[in-house]
Amino acid sequence: MRLDNGLLTNQVYDAYKPLLFSLAYRMLGSVMDAEDISHEAFIALNASDPAAIRNVKAYLCRIVTNRCLDTLKSARHRREVYVGPWLPEPLLTEKDGPYQALARHESLSTAYLLLLQQLSAVERAVFLLREALGYEYDEIAEIVGKSAANCRQIFHRARRGLAEHRPSSEESGASASTMNDQLARLIGQFVQALSTGDTGLLLSTLSADAAAYSDGGGKVHAALRPILGRDRVAIFIAGVYAKQSAGSTYRQAVVGGEPGIVTYADGKPVTVLTFRAEQGRIADIYIVINPEKLTRVQ
Incomplete structure (x- = not known):
């Protein structure tokens, strides 16, 4: 430039x-x-x-x-x-990658980004400028073109709205590194269960009310609605794995600052999985297979 x-x-x-x-x-x-x-x-x-x-x-x-x-x-x-569930484009935040530093200081997880989607566009802007960037209300007012008093009201309304939707895992008080270590162990068991066909182990990694969300964007075949319940999620995930396993490889990755999985076919990324854990089990699985959202994944 x-x-x-x-x-x-x-x-x-x-x-x-x-x-x-x-x-x-x-x-x-x-x-x-x-x-x-x-x-x-x-x-x-x-x-x-x-x-x-x-x-x-x-x-x-x-x-x-x-x-x-x-x-x-x-x-x-x-x-x-949009065809089916919408999920954020995966952001790999791995060591030596261009976005590594971001994840050390900020929440970029799929679950957090989806939580922000509960807010209106203006609420999201005010909340991020105040909560994440530490702006004063008069500074936010100048940026979004509203009064400082109005921005204060918008922020508190946004924070209340997020609190109503925030999963209990977000309030556990555990450090991010501890939660990531726990999630990485769960994902390891999850992958082992899929690769060995151990249904019992797979079920043990999932919470009773687990959910899976699959974003194909109408570009590739994907579930058009969330898959709800441990048994249904296990069957769905096992089916996805069976379809992709022949000729495919996978690796554990860091996505949005948290453990995830990237799968490849013929050397190209075809799926990114991210997870949300709660009380020692996988509560949500987010599956991005929309090829337009995988162009920056390596």
Whole structure:
């Protein structure tokens, strides 16, 4: 990117790129859109009048927030007619990867992103700017174009709404590393059960009210509704594994900062599985097989 006005330097780009990407990704659940929008913010900064910008960080966040709100408006119809369950695009946050640092400081899990989807677009923006980025209400007001008092009300309404939908596992008080270690052990047992055909072991990894969500986006065959209940989930997952096992490979990966699984066919990623655990069992399984959401998975 050519630097024209002195505002955009390599230091500014390096300092704010992770922040802008994480804001956009949690707003939209799309890696591609988050990359595009954060890049557009830097282009806008580079083309701006330096005398008109008092706070570079606030300016960039305002650009990203407004672009996200516009994107969500245009995407509303597409989401309404989306075929089957919608899941966020997987974000691999592995060692030495471009997004590794994000997951150390922020919640990017599938479960958390789906929780944010319970909020309206404006509620999501206000909540993230306040809760995740630590903005004051007057700063948020400037970014979203509302009064500080209104932003305060929106934030508290959003936080109450999330609390009503938050799984009990999110309130356990255990550290993220401890929860990830527990989840990794569960996933290891889960994979062992599938690879050996041990139905008893598979069932033992699942909670009684386990659910599986499969996102094919109408591009590939997938369950059009959530699969509910331990027995049905076990049958469904075993069937998916049986179809993919011939000629396929898998590896355990770090997705959104948490343990997950990537499966490959002919060297190309075909499925990303992420999980939510509760009380020592797998409560939710999120299966992304929409090829358009796997283009950035390696």
